Amino acid sequence: MTPTRFIGDPITVAFDNEPLFAKLPxxxxxxxxxxxTHEIVAxxxxxxxxxxxxxxxxxxxxxxxKKAAKRGSWGVGRYYFRVQVGNGRLFDIYYDRAPKGQxxxxxxxxxxxxxxxxxxxxx
Numbered sequence: 001m002t003p004t005r006f007i008g009d010p011i012t013v014a015f016d017n018e019p020l021f022a023k024l025p026x027x028x029x030x031x032x033x034x035x036x037t038h039e040i041v042a043x044x045x046x047x048x049x050x051x052x053x054x055x056x057x058x059x060x061x062x063x064x065x066k067k068a069a070k071r072g073s074w075g076v077g078r079y080y081f082r083v084q085v086g087n088g089r090l091f092d093i094y095y096d097r098a099p100k101g102q103x104x105x106x107x108x109x110x111x112x113x114x115x116x117x118x119x120x121x122x123x
Contacts, residue, residue, distance in 0.1 A: 003116040004092075009033060011093065013109045022106045025095050027081045033111050038085040045082040082115070090115035 013028035027043040080094045092112040099105040 003118065005114045005116055007033075007091075007111045007113055009111050011109050011111045013093075023097050025079060027083065028093075028109075031093060031109065031111070038087075038089075038091075040083045041086055042084040043081055044084060044090070045080075047080050048077060049080065050077040080112070 012032040013025075014030045014032075015026070016029050019025045027046065028040060030037055030039045032038075077097045078094045079097070080092055082090065082092050084090050091114050093109065094112050095107060095109050097107045099107060
């Protein structure tokens with residue numbers, strides 16, 4: 001099992017070219033976490049999770065819930081990116097499509113976790 005360190009902090013991201021569709025973003029080119037800018041040098045993996053959380057999980061018929069889990073629905077889902085930054089560290093970041101009220105209708109970016117080096121290989 002790969003060792004990780006949960007972080008769960010909001011981040012600010014930047015793109016060379018702004019995404020054509022804000023709710024379908026590609027991997028950013030950099031992010032700012034706790035005042036420090038991290039340049040993304042490699043996008044190692046991407047995945048999507050359209051699972052409904054909290055009260056959203058109970059507001060659909062079961063047959064529609066299965067469809068939504070495969071292709072998503074408005075404001076539901078997360079787009080994950082496993083990235084390597086300039087100093088070699090690995091992070092999982094994600095875009096949460098859920099709006100957070102009128103002021104933040106486009107969703108938000110978060111630093112989910114850091115992938116730690118495997119210490120078992122070192123002697």
